[in-house]
Amino acid sequence: MCGIVGYVGAAQATPFLIEGLTKLEYRGYDSAGIAVFDGEKINVEKSVGRLNALEEKIKNNLPTGTVGIGHTRWATHGRPSDRNSHPHTDCTGDFVVVHNGIIENYLHLKEDLIEKGHVFTSETDTEVVAHLMEELYDGNFEETVRKVLKKIEGSYSLVFMSRHDSDRLICTKQDNPLVIGLGEGENFIASDIPAIIARTRKTYIVSDGEIAVVKSDSVWITNREGVPITKKVFEVNWDAEAAEKGGYEHFMIKEIYEQSKAVRETMSARIAKDDSAIVMDELKWNKEFLNSIRKIFIVACGTAYHAGFVGKYYIEKLARIPVEVDIASEFRYRSPIIDDRTLTIVISQSGETSDTLAALKEAKRLGSKTLAVTNVVGSSIAREADQVVYTWAGPEIAVASTKAYTTQLIMMFMLSLYMSEIKKTIEKDYTKHLIGALRQVPSQIHEILEDVEPIKTFAQKYGFNEDVFFIGRSLDYAVALEGSLKLKEISYIHAEAYAAGELKHGTLALIIEGVPVIALATQESVYEKTLSNIKEVKARDAVVIGIALANDDQIEKYVDHIIKVPTTDELLAPLLAVVPLQLLAYYAAITRGCDVDKPRNLAKSVTVE
Numbered sequence: 001m002c003g004i005v006g007y008v009g010a011a012q013a014t015p016f017l018i019e020g021l022t023k024l025e026y027r028g029y030d031s032a033g034i035a036v037f038d039g040e041k042i043n044v045e046k047s048v049g050r051l052n053a054l055e056e057k058i059k060n061n062l063p064t065g066t067v068g069i070g071h072t073r074w075a076t077h078g079r080p081s082d083r084n085s086h087p088h089t090d091c092t093g094d095f096v097v098v099h100n101g102i103i104e105n106y107l108h109l110k111e112d113l114i115e116k117g118h119v120f121t122s123e124t125d126t127e128v129v130a131h132l133m134e135e136l137y138d139g140n141f142e143e144t145v146r147k148v149l150k151k152i153e154g155s156y157s158l159v160f161m162s163r164h165d166s167d168r169l170i171c172t173k174q175d176n177p178l179v180i181g182l183g184e185g186e187n188f189i190a191s192d193i194p195a196i197i198a199r200t201r202k203t204y205i206v207s208d209g210e211i212a213v214v215k216s217d218s219v220w221i222t223n224r225e226g227v228p229i230t231k232k233v234f235e236v237n238w239d240a241e242a243a244e245k246g247g248y249e250h251f252m253i254k255e256i257y258e259q260s261k262a263v264r265e266t267m268s269a270r271i272a273k274d275d276s277a278i279v280m281d282e283l284k285w286n287k288e289f290l291n292s293i294r295k296i297f298i299v300a301c302g303t304a305y306h307a308g309f310v311g312k313y314y315i316e317k318l319a320r321i322p323v324e325v326d327i328a329s330e331f332r333y334r335s336p337i338i339d340d341r342t343l344t345i346v347i348s349q350s351g352e353t354s355d356t357l358a359a360l361k362e363a364k365r366l367g368s369k370t371l372a373v374t375n376v377v378g379s380s381i382a383r384e385a386d387q388v389v390y391t392w393a394g395p396e397i398a399v400a401s402t403k404a405y406t407t408q409l410i411m412m413f414m415l416s417l418y419m420s421e422i423k424k425t426i427e428k429d430y431t432k433h434l435i436g437a438l439r440q441v442p443s444q445i446h447e448i449l450e451d452v453e454p455i456k457t458f459a460q461k462y463g464f465n466e467d468v469f470f471i472g473r474s475l476d477y478a479v480a481l482e483g484s485l486k487l488k489e490i491s492y493i494h495a496e497a498y499a500a501g502e503l504k505h506g507t508l509a510l511i512i513e514g515v516p517v518i519a520l521a522t523q524e525s526v527y528e529k530t531l532s533n534i535k536e537v538k539a540r541d542a543v544v545i546g547i548a549l550a551n552d553d554q555i556e557k558y559v560d561h562i563i564k565v566p567t568t569d570e571l572l573a574p575l576l577a578v579v580p581l582q583l584l585a586y587y588a589a590i591t592r593g594c595d596v597d598k599p600r601n602l603a604k605s606v607t608v609e
Contacts, residue, residue: 002029002086002100003072004178005195006159006169009186009216013068014058016188020195021051021070025598029072031085034058035096036068037166042096046085066216067166069159069189071098077106078123087161088127090134091119094163097133099126100191101156101176109151129158141165142213145172149211149224155354159189168215171206175380177352178206180219182233187214193236194395201236205378234378250596252398252490256582257449262393262403263575264442266410275435276428278418282389283371287422293343293369296323299331299359300347303401304408306482308347310574311412313475317571318426319419328355331362338366345371347412349396349404351379360384373411375404389415398597400490402582405482406445409575413438437569441576444566448579452587455580458545458561459587462516463491469510469517470497470581471537473530476520476547479574483518483581490599491589500533513541518581520547521555522565522573534558547577 003024007013017034032054033046043063047054051072071086078084086098103109106125109132114120118131129148136147141162155175162170171178171189181188181196181203188196193203204219206212210229213220221229248254270279296315298308305327312323326336328346338344344363348356351374360381364370372385375393382388391407417434420426462468468487470480477499484497498507500519511517517537521530535558538544546559551567565576589596 002074002191003195004098004100004157004159004189004191005070006068006098006171006189006214007186008067008167008169008214009183010066011186012062013065014062016199017068017070018051018055019198020188020190021072023194023198024072024190024192025051029074030080031073031075031082032071033073033085033087034063034068034070035087035089035098035161036063036065037161037163038063038065039166042089042093042161042163044087044089044093044096046082046087048080048082048085067161067169069096069098069161069169077102077125084122084124086124086126088122088124088130090130092134095130095133095137096161097126097129098159099129099156101174102154103128103152103156104154105152106154125154128152133160133162137164139164141168142170142211145170145211146224146226157191168213170211170213172209172211173206174208175354175357177350177379180204180206180212180214182219186216187219189214194397197236203234203236204231205234207383208380250398250586252400252402252596253586255396255398255403256579256586258394259403259406259579260442260446260449262391262407263410263445265392266407267414267438267441270414271435271439275432275439277421277431278414278435280389280415280418283387283418285419285422290319290321290419290423292341293321294341295343296321297331297336297338297342297344297363297368298323298325298347299328299344299356299363301328301353301355303405303482303485304347304349304353304356306478306485307405307408307412308345309478309481310409310475311345311347311416313478314413314416314571315419318416319423320425321419326359328353328359331359336363336366338363338368340367340369342366342368343371344368345373346381346385347373347408348379348381349375349393349401349408351376351381353381357381357384373408373415375407399599399602400486400585400596402486406575406578409578410438410441413571413575434569434571437572440566440568441572444568444576445579447566448576452583454561455563455583456587458563459584460591462543463493463588463591465514465516466494467510467515468493468495469507469515469537469542470495470520471500471517471533472497472520472523473500473526473533474523475570475574476500476523476526476530476577479577479581480518480520482578483520483585486582486585487588489602490585490596491592491594492600493588493592500530504536508536508540511537511540511542515542516545517542518545518547518584519559520577521552522547522549522577523570525570531555531558547580549573
């Protein structure tokens with residue numbers, strides 16, 4: 001959630017710190033701060049609110065120095081305030097730290113430090129780390145860091161500064177992302193690659209338990225016991241412009257328009273040239289392995305959970321293996337029945353989602369085979385899982401996920417087809433038909449995006465309603481869940497999704513005259529039943545916006561407005577039906593004057609429980 005940057009070099013640190021934090025704003029935050037060593041002392045400046053509040057505060061007196069760290073904070077311990085903002089210092093000001101994550105045993109540590117005379121100035125868990133540095137310092141900066149790490153428990157990325165060793169920064173991580181950028185006569189630290197990509201493409205991806213001493217001309221990495229570690233340089237191969245808006249008003253709309261490309265890139269290398277099969281060289285599964293799997297769990301959070309919901313339909317229909325879909329934050333607390341004949345698939349855009357990572361570790365502990373579906377190479381979840389398949393969506397900056405979701409759907413569909421081919425659960429002709437339809441999806445998404453004016457009109461007309469309902473059956477219900485989430489998270493409209501067949505079991509009590517109902521009707525197998533459900537809400541004077549396939553010539557008789565998407569196989573309809581729902585949410589948020597890319601109270605990557 002929070003953002004970290006660090007700089008050691010010959011240039012002034014402050015410009016990079018501000019620039020790097022700007023690139024990390026998408027992660028969500030409520031305060032920001034920097035610390036720079038000026039040759040005599042470490043100057044700390046911080047401010048609650050957006051980054052521009054900090055910039056305004058320091059514009060007439062920029063901190064000078066060539067070594068510094070910066071942070072954008074998302075409140076977990078202590079409310080958003082100047083004093084709770086990072087960086088945090090000890091009593092003397094000799095040690096400064098920034099931190100992402102949670103120090104779980106901080107209260108015990110804090111009580112002990114207070115007894116020893118330490119004076120705390122914040123409510124945060126992070127401040128204990130700075131005071132521990134002061135308490136345990138023995139003249140050796142690196143060894144003191146090791147001592148501190150033995151004392152603390154929890155998840156973290158940490159960067160340490162010391163006035164005593166002012167030519168270096170020390171960083172480490174546990175269950176939170178951290179990357180080191182390698183420059184010429186300067187080096188960088190960040191919690192995510194967009195912060196440093198304008199400065200360098202050469203990076204080290206820091207792994208759990210590693211400690212890096214970062215100087216202007218060297219990076220020295222060891223494990224917690226001090227044993228040197230040789231790291232491979234990871235070369236970032238995507239464009240810096242991919243992390244910028246590129247002329248669009250918001251990252252979200254840019255990323256909606258990037259879906260055609262993202263989907264094409266995710267699937268293209270995984271389809272046989274003659275469209276006869278899905279190729280998953282990353283997995284190399286065989287019939288013996290799949291036949292040994294008696295049950296699959298799909299575990300994820302938020303939008304990724306909705307992708308998993310669609311994945312359940314795909315796997316059960318095509319590969320004929322029972323699937324349960326779990327919210328990651330609930331999964332490990334319900335004593336799931338897992339053994340070595342279970343496969344647990346975790347889905348996470350960032351690969352750093354705390355609850356999903358914890359669920360993955362729990363599944364492994366219980367003996368399950370594990371597979372990660374993620375967008376970030378080298379992420380914690382990718383490293384923890386037995387196997388990983390990557391979506392190739394590119395960087396997604398907006399908090400509301402769009403292209404990550406559609407590439408997750410593509411991946412789950414291809415994975416299901418791949419499994420069905422090995423298990424021989426469907427006919428070859430049907431496989432070829434589905435792959436042929438899959439090939440058309442990128443151009444069909446592009447077709448939807450060529451004319452968004454009707455969607456804009458609906459959003460403007462109904463954008464000030466305080467309640468909106470989504471209904472659908474089968475796969476349409478799964479898509480309705482995602483459409484509802486998109487609308488509520490960026491427009492703040494109260495939106496709910498319901499399985500259309502459940503209307504009589506309570507939901508109809510909420511349907512009143514004029515309330516908008518978005519009804520998805522793309523599933524041929526339940527089409528007539530969906531029409532009956534639409535008639536039910538129309539009978540209560542709801543305003544119905546129908547989402548249907550282009551060849552549907554019936555639905556217009558029963559709805560007030562219609563949005564059509566290109567005709568495709570019903571299994572692939574979720575990839576198309578979700579696009580107008582994303583656009584409706586986006587334009588409704590614009591109509592209401594909301595901060596589309598940074599919705600209130602939300603963050604891009606949820607790295608704490």
